[in-house]
Amino acid sequence: DSGVTQTPKHLITATGQRVTLRCSPRSGDLSVYWYQQSLDQGLQFLIQYYNGEERAKGNILERFSAQQFPDLHSELNLSSLELGDSALYFCASSVGQRQETQYFGPGTRLLVL
Amino acid sequence: EDKVVQSPLSLVVHEGDTVTLNCSYEVTNFRSLLWYKQEKKAPTFLFMLTSSGIEKKSGRLSSILDKKELFSILNITATQTGDSAVYLCAVEGIFQGAQKLVFGQGTRLTINP
DSSP, X not given: XXXXXXXXXXXXXXXXXXXXXXXXXXXXXXXXXXXXXXXXXXXXXXXXXXTTEEEXXXXXXXXEEEEEXXXXXXXXXXXSOOGGGOEEEEEEEESSSSSOSOEEXXXXXXXXX | OOEEEXXXXXXXXXXXXXXXXXXXXXXXXXXXXXXXXXSSSSOEXXXXXXXXXXXXXXXXEEEEEETTTTEEEEEEOSOOGGGOEEEEEEEEEEETTEEEEEEOOOEEEEEEO
């Protein structure tokens, strides 16, 4: 158990819908990272927040957005969902701003039908 | 375009063998290279490398970085069935003032008893 929690564990929804994935980092960690892992694309870095502010951006689509709240939990919002958004979404956390030792949560498996 | 290429994509060996996994990269303003192990669930951090020629070691695993030739290797000696996993290489760079993390496609390692 890494100490990073993610909810929900599984999510099934329809195309065009909007979902919110939630992540709570390890106690004391200030950075939260979001990743998408699909079979054909592998693990893709989406976005990083550090202490409430966006720190780094990867291959995040405009339909996706994230934020980190004052209590340091983070939410990833996915809107206008498409079949290709079906994937495993991981959240990770680390103490500092650099992408050093990151602890991954168990992931949320999203299926878009 | 930033890219990270891992080889081989898949490797099957017998328990006790030694394996070498490769990661080559082209990333703007390189900062660090990270190795992760992913079994059935979330990736777990193995190593972070920033300097050329300095070997990092953890038990039977070791890794080294060559910043001149732009590659890293991950060695596993005396392999065990528990080493079976996908090994991911990721490179951190700075692009247009922002940090960016790019993952390779992974090497699937299978250790047969």
